[in-house]
Amino acid sequence: MIHLDVENLSIHYGAICAIRQVSFSIKRGHIVTLIGSNGAGKTSILRALSGLIQPSAGKVVFDGKPILGLKTHQIARIGMSHVPEGRGIFLNLTVADNLELGTWSNRRKGLFTEDQQRILALFPRLKERFSQNAGTLSGGEQQMLAMARALMAYPDILLLDEPSLGLAPQMIAKIFRIIQQLNAEHGVTILLVEQNALQALRIAHRGIVLETGSIVAEAPASELLASDLLRQSYLGSS
Amino acid sequence: MKKLIVALGAIWLIGYFIIPSVDSYIVSILLYAGINAILAMSLNLVNGCTGQFSMGHAGFMSIGGYIAALITLSLPIQTGLFPLAILTAGCVAAFAGLIVGLPSLRLRGDYLAIVTLGFGEIIRVVLLNINVIGGARGLPNIAHLSNFSWVFGCMVITLFSIERILRSPYGRAFLAVREDEVAAEAMGVDTTHAKLQAFVIGAFFAGCAGALFAHTLRYLNPQIFDFNRSFEIIIIVVLGGMGNIRGSIIAAFLLTFMREALRPLQDITRIDFRMIIYAIMLISLMLLSPEGILSSKWRKRGRS
Numbered sequence: 001m002i003h004l005d006v007e008n009l010s011i012h013y014g015a016i017c018a019i020r021q022v023s024f025s026i027k028r029g030h031i032v033t034l035i036g037s038n039g040a041g042k043t044s045i046l047r048a049l050s051g052l053i054q055p056s057a058g059k060v061v062f063d064g065k066p067i068l069g070l071k072t073h074q075i076a077r078i079g080m081s082h083v084p085e086g087r088g089i090f091l092n093l094t095v096a097d098n099l100e101l102g103t104w105s106n107r108r109k110g111l112f113t114e115d116q117q118r119i120l121a122l123f124p125r126l127k128e129r130f131s132q133n134a135g136t137l138s139g140g141e142q143q144m145l146a147m148a149r150a151l152m153a154y155p156d157i158l159l160l161d162e163p164s165l166g167l168a169p170q171m172i173a174k175i176f177r178i179i180q181q182l183n184a185e186h187g188v189t190i191l192l193v194e195q196n197a198l199q200a201l202r203i204a205h206r207g208i209v210l211e212t213g214s215i216v217a218e219a220p221a222s223e224l225l226a227s228d229l230l231r232q233s234y235l236g237s238s
Numbered sequence: 239m240k241k242l243i244v245a246l247g248a249i250w251l252i253g254y255f256i257i258p259s260v261d262s263y264i265v266s267i268l269l270y271a272g273i274n275a276i277l278a279m280s281l282n283l284v285n286g287c288t289g290q291f292s293m294g295h296a297g298f299m300s301i302g303g304y305i306a307a308l309i310t311l312s313l314p315i316q317t318g319l320f321p322l323a324i325l326t327a328g329c330v331a332a333f334a335g336l337i338v339g340l341p342s343l344r345l346r347g348d349y350l351a352i353v354t355l356g357f358g359e360i361i362r363v364v365l366l367n368i369n370v371i372g373g374a375r376g377l378p379n380i381a382h383l384s385n386f387s388w389v390f391g392c393m394v395i396t397l398f399s400i401e402r403i404l405r406s407p408y409g410r411a412f413l414a415v416r417e418d419e420v421a422a423e424a425m426g427v428d429t430t431h432a433k434l435q436a437f438v439i440g441a442f443f444a445g446c447a448g449a450l451f452a453h454t455l456r457y458l459n460p461q462i463f464d465f466n467r468s469f470e471i472i473i474i475v476v477l478g479g480m481g482n483i484r485g486s487i488i489a490a491f492l493l494t495f496m497r498e499a500l501r502p503l504q505d506i507t508r509i510d511f512r513m514i515i516y517a518i519m520l521i522s523l524m525l526l527s528p529e530g531i532l533s534s535k536w537r538k539r540g541r542s
Contacts, residue, residue, distance in 0.1 A: 071428075082424045088421030
């Protein structure tokens with residue numbers, strides 16, 4: 001079943017065309033990774049999906065409903081959580097405050113319900129740092145906090161923008177393990193934007209390769225991993 | 239929290255019994271300090287906690303002052319009417335806040351500051367040109383209804399209300415808007431709505447403070463509520479620490495008493511030293527303690 005359908009999406013910054021008629025769809029329960037070099041337009045697509053920028057043309061259908069034109073907070077409330085690049089943590093608030101803000105969309109159901117506790121169990125480190133200011137966390141912990149916070153809203157689909165950015169290899173492995181767990185155990189659909197293409201493809205079901213605003217390949221992740229051409233041009237020859 | 243209630247109760251009791259024997263000049267300074275504290279706390283909710291720099295707070299204060307004064311002037315029974323007058327003043331000021339906030343809160347940073355400054359002046363000029371309320375001649379003969387207990391009570395109510403709001407999910411949304419608007423949006427917070435809420439609540443308490451002010455000074459004139467008044471409130475907020483509600487109270491008392499202490503100097507030299515001292519204080523504060531005069535242990539928002 002198709003969870004998110006993007007049709008002929010175009011994004012312009014002034015006169016410059018950043019995304020040119022991109023179409024793809026994501027099946028429910030899949031991890032799809034959007035890979036490509038710097039400036040390919042990965043982040044622009046995510047920002048357009050969550051309403052942070054308005055695309056110039058196209059159609060986005062989420063759970064059978066068109067969502068283009070909705071405001072960011074409205075999109076967040078219908079179950080699409082965006083973890084932006086640079087994490088967007090509230091640095092001067094405590095970890096607890098950050099997580100509580102994550103529950104904003106369904107605050108009427110109460111604070112830290114059983115479901116939310118179950119998600120928090122995936123991030124034991126955060127529990128230890130509950131009353132600490134988020135600014136005092138390490139980079140990896142901040143990334144975990146950003147993800148945990150996004151998950152507090154019970155999203156159907158999670159948009160992750162470069163979760164491995166600036167992290168130590170060990171932490172990256174941990175983050176990717178959590179992403180896999182979220183998908184496998186909690187059934188969250190995930191759209192993962194990554195520079196770290198090899199690692200992203202290893203956990204993804206499908207991969208989309210983006211080059212200067214257009215899709216040049218879309219295939220099951222394993223096929224992309226095996227493809228020589230892609231290995232050379234996008235993943236670095238290794 | 240319990241300690242605070244006990245301390246506040248003790249202060250009120252002491253004040254209640256001592257005030258009648260204290261020089262009325264000192265008492266009036268105390269009242270103005272309390273009123274300034276209410277103004278500063280309400281502005282702190284907007285400027286410090288929600289991060290929206292508003293410069294027109296005196297405008298909402300003046301609306302509250304005039305509304306309350308008109309109510310008590312036009313109706314015969316007065317004493318029992320005072321709380322009603324305060325509440326009405328607050329509500330009308332809150333409504334004005336809604337009208338001013340709707341168009342201006344779409345702006346950010348400097349632009350919002352300029353627009354709110356403009357609105358503050360507009361309110362003043364409009365009041366200046368309404369003949370029924372005295373225009374430039376002012377509105378005299380307002381009943382002396384305000385006293386220590388009223389001001390102190392309103393200050394305590396303001397303190398508890400604003401701290402309670404800040405601990406609620408809505409208050410956390412205000413803080414989120416201050417910290418990172420994009421991230422707040424991504425959490426599902428309607429940031430325009432949140433800013434407007436903070437602005438309207440701030441205007442409400444400013445209106446209440448205006449009502450108290452009118453019945454303390456017993457005379458209103460639009461010139462009282464000029465830009466300098468707004469600026470004074472901003473200085474108190476900065477002095478007490480942006481986002482530090484209790485700091486605002488302490489700074490309000492400090493600044494109000496300091497202004498009176500400087501008065502003899504001003505009489506001798508015929509120079510308004512107030513603004514020079516304010517400027518020096520602001521500069522040294524920014525250099526020495528940008529978080530306000532109080533240490534960081536006060537910054538904790540009373541999470542118990």
